[in-house]
Amino acid sequence: MLFNSYEFLVFFPVVFLLYWFVFQRNLKAQNAFILLASYVFYGWWDWRFLGLIAFSSLVDYICGLKIGAEEDTFKRKVYLGISLGVNLGLLGFFKYFNFFIDSTVQMINTMGFQANPYSLQLILPVGISFYTFQTMSYTIDIYRRQMVPTKDAVAFFAYVSFFPQLVAGPIERAANLLPQFFKKKVFDYSLAMDGMRQILWGLFMKVVIADNCAVFVNQAFNNPESQPASNLLIGALFFSFQIYGDFGGYSNIAIGTGKLLGFNLMQNFAFPYFSRDIAEFWRRWHISLSTWFRDYVYIPLGGSKGSKYQSLRNIFIIFLVSGFWHGANWTFIIWGGIHAVLFIPLYLFGKNRVNIGIVAQNKALPNFYELGQMGVTFSLVTIGWIFFRSPDLNSAIGYIQGLFDISIFQKLQMDIRVYLFMILVLIFMLIEWGGRREEFAIQKMAFHKPVLIRYGLYYGLVMAVFLFARKDQEFIYFQF
Template sequence: MLFNSFEFLIFLPVVFILYWFVFQRNLKWQNFLLLIASYVFYGWWDWRFLSLIVFSSIIDYSCGLRISKTKVPSKRKAWLMVSMLVNLGFLGVFKYFNFFSESLAEAFSSLGYELNALTLNVILPVGISFYTFQTMSYTIDVYREKLSPTKDAVAFFAFVSFFPQLVAGPIERATNLLPQFYKKRKFSYPQASDGMRQILWGLFKKVVVADNCAIIVNQIFESPGDFNSSALVIGAVFFAFQIYGDFSGYSDIAIGTARLFGFNLMQNFAFPYFSRDIAEFWRRWHISLSTWFRDYVYIPLGGSRGGTKMKVRNTFIIFLVSGFWHGANWTFLVWGFLNALYFLPLLLMKKNRVNTNVVAENRFFINPKELLQVGITFILTILAWVFFRATSIENALIYIRDIFTGTLFSAPGIDLKPFIFILLLLVVEWFHRDKKHGLMIENLKITPVRWGFYVFLFCVILFFGAQSQTFIYFQF
């Protein structure tokens, strides 16, 4: 079920009414309702894949209990490995099996040996990369004794399948989200109203910014040879805002929806295109995934504690793994490799933690130095996004090559309307770059102005929302 669908427009109020008006006094029934609602939400796409979520939940719930019941290190590690192998096994079969099989066949073919690739005719389950990482965080934290295992199966199953963030995050830690299922929740009007504002802003970013950009981006990337250099540049810029509007828009809707039910999810985006270097960008982009890899991969490998070789090795590992998490294609590995190259000089010069504050802090206007830093970071990010969007490394290289031709300053010959929506996005988020989301204007004292902007945004969504496009991160 899509957030921007008619079905969800009916689904959400029904669940909300049952949750607060029928089961308000009984926490267990509220959790059970969320569990059933989450299964309906996911099963609306394809009910057969519910079995994967249920099975994964059973395995991790059981492994968590088993880990806590023994003090023998080898047995504790064995139960952890069961959890890891099941979850990563699902990812391997559904997401990566065909990639490795075809890559192996191509490798043998290049050596003069013909090898038929064994492929599986399977559909990639929506959100499998998100909920497997979320449930793995539970068993890992239980193993590390950072979290006590739960004996409340309903709460745990609801945590794994919580519908607002089930298919595209944020990837919640068990230490943050699971305890919220234990506590009695009371309706909070300020929390719910802020959730509605975040949902409205998320819909604007998705339906207006991302989907309008997608129309142009799809045309250009499907046949880049038909467009001149200036159009290719604009196509790359539009994709940068398409993926940002699409993914951060989903996160805003997810976080806002969770707040309607009394839950607080982690911030997943913190205005990343206002970053002054790549290190800051990755502290602000897909925060739940970046911190997941930091805590469960980078730090266990040694992080930045070792010598230069270890730092370089760990940096490349973390970015390559992050790239591969996004999809079974060499283009994602190149995207990760490029970001590692961008990040490496900052790490080696110990400047990766320089820009930890908000750009132009306590000022409205950005100074020339910061503007240059933001501009360079954005250009580097766009260059990497070309590989992320392209269907192959060869196509990405051709795309970048064709940018630098004699037509760079020619008229692009494409619809530039999305620039208007991008400008509105940037202006609103610039004013609120130190907030949790772009529409935190509850402190605006002039009520008619505040509500007027809500109505304006709603009308923009209604009249300028493009034809619905599938959320990009559903494929991951």
């Protein structure tokens, strides 16, 4: 079920009303209802994979209990190994089986031997990359004695399958989200209104910005050899806004939906395109994933505490793994490698933690130096996105080569809509700039303005969503 579908427009109000007016008095019943609603939400896409998420939840629930009750270090490692093995095994089989088979066959053929590929037509379960990481953090934290396991199976299963963030994050740690299933919920009007505003902004990002950028992006990337360089440039720029509007929009809808049910989910995007270097970009982009890799991969490898060589090795590993997490394609690995290469000079010169605060914190506008930093960072990120969007390495390289052509100075071979949409994207970024100090762009916007102005903004966004809506456009990160 998609957030931007008519089904969800019916589904969520029903869930909301039953949750607060029928099940509110009994916390266990509330959790059981959330679990049922989450399974309906997930099963709407393909009911056959409900068994997969239930099995993964059951394994980690049992392993968590065993690890928590066991004092013997070896046995604790065994149960942790079972948890990680099952989760990574399922993820590896469904997401990477064909990639490894095809890559092995290709390597054998380049060596002069003949090999016939054997691939399965596997359907990738939506959200498997997200909920497997979520359950793994639970057993790892118990193994580290950073939390105690829960004996409430319903609450745990509801935590794993919590429908607002189930299929595309944020990747919630058990230490943050699971305890919220044990707290009695009291409807908070101000929190609910904040959630409504966040959902509205998320829908605007997805339906108005991302889905309409996709039209021009597809035109550029589906047939790049026939496009002038000016069209390719616009296609690359629009993809940067498409993927941000799509994934950032999903995260805002998820967090806002959680607020309406009395849950606080972690911020997943913090205005990443206002970053002044790549290190800052990664502190602001897909925060739940980057911090997950930091805490469960980078630090266990030694982080930056070892020699320079070890630190550089760990940085490369973390970026390459991050790329590989996104999909079974060499383009994602190259994308991760590009970001590693951009990050390492900052690390070597001790500049990777210079830009911690918000840009132009106490000013209306950035200075020229900050503007230049943001421009360079955005340009480098956009080049990386070309690999991310391209179907294969040859296409990505060809696309970049196509940018360095005299036709870059030609007039765009697109209709008037592209110019109008450029203005809309600019307005979008100006709103983002104005709200960069908040959790999301319109959280506090127009709070101190007259009611007509405030609600005029809201109704304007609602009208834009309905006017620009395209039928049930899936979210990009569903494929991951």
